[in-house]
Amino acid sequence: MRGKLLRSCSVLSFAALWSVPFSPIRAQEERVLTSSFGQEFNSYRWVWQAFLAQPLGRSCRFSFRQNLSSSLLALGQGGDRWKDDQTLAAELAWPVSGSILLHGGGRALRFWDRQSGLPNDFSRQELFVGTELVRRGVGRARFEAGPAREVRYAREEWGSHWEVVSEVPGFDIGGYAQEGTLTWGGSKVGGRTNLDQHLVYMVGREFLAGSADTIRVGWDRYRHDQYVNAELERERLRGSSLRLENRLQYALPLGAQAILATRYISEAVEVEQLVGGRSARSRARKEGGLANSLFLRRRGGRSKEELELAYQTQEARYLVPQAESHVPFSRSVALVAPDNRWSLLTLASRLALTPSRRDSLTLALRVSKLQYDTPDTNNFDDHDELRVDVNSVWKRRLNPFSILEVRGGAGLYHLVYIFGERSADNQWSRVFRLSPTVELRPSRAVRFRQRFEVMANYVDYDFEEPLQATRSFVFRRFLAEDSLRVDLSASLRLQVALGWQAEENGRLYWQKFEERPLVGRVERRVRIGLRRSFGSRSMLEAGFAYYEREESRFELRGNGYERVPSGRYIARGPILSFQFWGRGATGIRANLHRQRVSSRLSSPYSTNFITLIARWGW
Template identity: 30%
Template sequence: MMNRNRLFFFLCVFPFFTSFSLAQVPNNNLQLGFRQDFNNYLWKAAVHYIKAKEHSYQIVFQEDFNSNLLYVPALSPKWRDENRFTFSYKNNLLPWFSNIALLKAFSLSDKQSGYHNSAHSEFVALGFQLELQQLLNWKGLVGPKWDSRFNHDDQGVGLQVELLTDDLQWQGYHNRWQLRWSHDRIGRRQEHDFSLSCQFQREFYEGTSDSLVVTLNRLRRDYYITKAGDLETRSEKKWQVNNWLSYRIFPGLDFHLFSSLYLKKSDIEQIIQTKSTGRRERQDDGLRLKTQLDYRRNSLQTILGFLYHAQVQEYKFLGEITPSPFMGSIGIPDNQSKLFQLYSNLRWWPTSKDSLALHGSISCFRYDTPDTNNFDDRDELRINLCLTNRYRFHPDLALTVGAYVNLNHLIYIYAEHSADNNWSRIFRLSTNLTYQPNSNILWKQSAEVLAKYTDYDFEEILSSVRSFVFREFTLCNTVQVKLFANTKISFFYRLELEENGRLFWESFSEQLLERRQNNFFSWSTEYLLFDQFRLTLGVSGYFRQQWYYQTTTLGETIEKKQGRFCSYGPLFRIQLLNQTKQQAYVSLSMLRVKDSMDRLYYIHHIDLSLNWGI
């Protein structure tokens, strides 16, 4: 581990001290990086290079490597290494015909997840590309492929076909077609991808148009699930049709109608000792309708809309399915859900200094299952309101005030879950003040009060109080001052006051259980030493105090200090810039941490990166 740290530190920092002037980084570049967060270490290296000569050739070289270490002193180091490599060469034999050579490689060594994720694959292909200007682009590749997973080495053939059309016009309609197909047969396993997209669009006159998009996607993946070579096949087929219609009723008033229908079928089949032993089929069908009126006139903009979304999920099991790590849940019952929503947005500029925005929506969500042994059927009522006002007192001074209300009523239909019926009410008030008299001084202050009340409907028949309240006050200040042409200081402070308690909604009273005070601060000084070299020195910290409350048998409330947590430390940062683009970056910080148990330890954060044009 230390050898890798030293190597990447040298590679990332050495360019700072050898040259303070880098050419502007083009698309061709070399990237190196290292990052440490506590006990997590990440190394990155990448090379992206493209060289082309018009009507002659094109070379593409891409290499991306990531190495991650999770280091726990009591355990052995856990590594995860991933590498992706691509090389392609395209030679233009004719203005419209080219031959292509492709090499792709992928490798993964994973010792962190606990699963058999390690794998590697290589694909070598030859093919051609046919480009007919303003008509179509057709590309085909074929070649051998090697793949290794779960200690099984397979070899086979891979094929790729891509067909794209430009904007084809027919009777006033703009048509675009896209087809992508790939198929790999590797030993006993198959991988298949098919995607077809057709788009038809026409503008009848200004503000009135119709667009239709039809897509079909099919895929298949085969995975080894045991060292004996047992397979799991996952396949998916999806049809989707989207339509967007816009109609201008009169100047300033537009009507929009969006509709979407999709049918999706997913299968998981397990093949044990070359014989199918179980299969799960999942069918997802959905319909989405959205209508909207847009009105614009002078300083007023309004939107009024309605949304309907229905979805059905059905499961079918044939035989016995053995759960595998990435299969997902297999115990979800058949279900159907519906969402109805009415929403509105309004923006108004009464004066050149004042703006007002209002957003509101009311929704009803229904979830039903036909399974008589499942009691998750529920209804939800959701109400959201948001009002913000921004006023500019002076070109240098602006104030934004916001008020937010979120109400949610959850109702379980059956008595078995009705004890969880509850109202969730969230109220929030915020202000944001910005003062910038000139380019050298900036001051921002924001304050927010948040309250969340969760009240259970049938709490009077429960053995204990489940309703709770959470309140929070936040105050944040940011100050930036440019002292000299090459020196700027910044200060940040954030205060959070939080409390949790039991809620008695009928009397709107609270039994306080816990209280916290959080303080965040940072100070930094930034020096522009050269035209492209920026140095930042500073310090940051975090302090937390916590109290909890107990009620005695006499009804008295006793406050007890639960503990104190603090962390602080220095910050060092170097940035090498060129024409506003970051070329190199070094950030080092160390936090001295003392937790509530008076245990002392240190947290190091290192972030190094280099982006060098080649």
């Protein structure tokens, strides 16, 4: 039955493609069909997409667009669980004059869910007619309206929808370049009203070469009424936001440049629970923030310097009844966090040097301090955090055939809680990383790359109770990777990739700089592939992949800790890839990977990873 449904959806979508074409945007003829399939373990997904733009006669245009996504979660004896998501849109447009365009069509949305176990099924259909006014060099205005139908929780409702869009792509007043967009739309279906308003305005001017000023204003307001359960209880979500941005750019002597940016944002969100069409209870949040940054950069003959100083602050206030301060009633907006204010101060610099033709060096430093405060005396989350990151990259060409690259970095992070009730969570975190890489190219046909990496992360808490679970810990990792690519001929390539990784977790005693090892992991990866190209449009690759992971724990025996194996996982299998692209948008791509999996926790089994994509354009 389910297979028939999928085939029916596919046939219906392609039949609709031929019966209802359209596109008011593209005047040229275009037809594209795309079908794809993917499998990963017990998850399957099918996607069908169709698009058609077809001019009719000398002036009329049709378009059709469809997207159907169907997923399956196969649970064996638990049954198969499906989920579908489909959208359709069709439109016919015809010009009345050189600047007036009439259009009409329909849209449909369908969501069908049998995976989550929740009553999420929803469908919406709407028809529309409207007009569009286009004036070259001035802008575009578009209006549409029509009936709408929605079905949710087995309840059918009718109503109407509308949308007005006005765009001014660019005009000049007194040397100031300006542009703006205004959108107002909404719907009224079954007593529920949805409204959306958006405004964007930008003005800018270049005073001198490399010096300019830009101001951007954004304003949004919305109201959404929605059902929250099968009993058709409703909630109303209202919100508004204002965004102001200013960017000043100045050209300085000696090839330097300064950029000063300021951003202000104000937001308000309110959620109401409606009973009998009236507000039964509500809660709201108001936020405001300001960000300023100064960015300096200079480019010389053999160097490039960058310096940034930034400060950002934001405050949030929650208007929640005291009796409900920790009890959210909305599924979409919780609004239970305490009033808070935070600020972030950041200083960053970057220096790139090219001391010779064979060497390059990059140094980067970033220091930031975060302060988080709450006025609630019963809340003890107030804290400060200091973060310091240092990174470097040194690259040297040893000879015409080899390149050496060394990356290094260190991070220091300190978290301090202000109140004594949470002082036990104060911590230091130290991260160190070193990674050298060597790349050899003895000829155009051969490339060998070898990379090593050593990483250690030490997290040290100020207070540790011996009888509690591990808090202070250390994580260490060593990684070795090799890759080899050999072009055996102009159309045949051999690729080999090897990887070995060892990890270890343990309890940390920072004062003594000692560790009590707890668990360890070792991973091995091998991938071998042979790739054959057939011209520039097709490719076939076959290979084999092997992955092994060994897990162990450390037990105290005698005077030391002994590694005891605790688990082993092996996955291996063939890989096959094929790709062909014809002229235009036509092509097919397939990736197949079958694995045989062995584990100590289960019997051996096989699994597939499949991706198939086919696209037709004519």
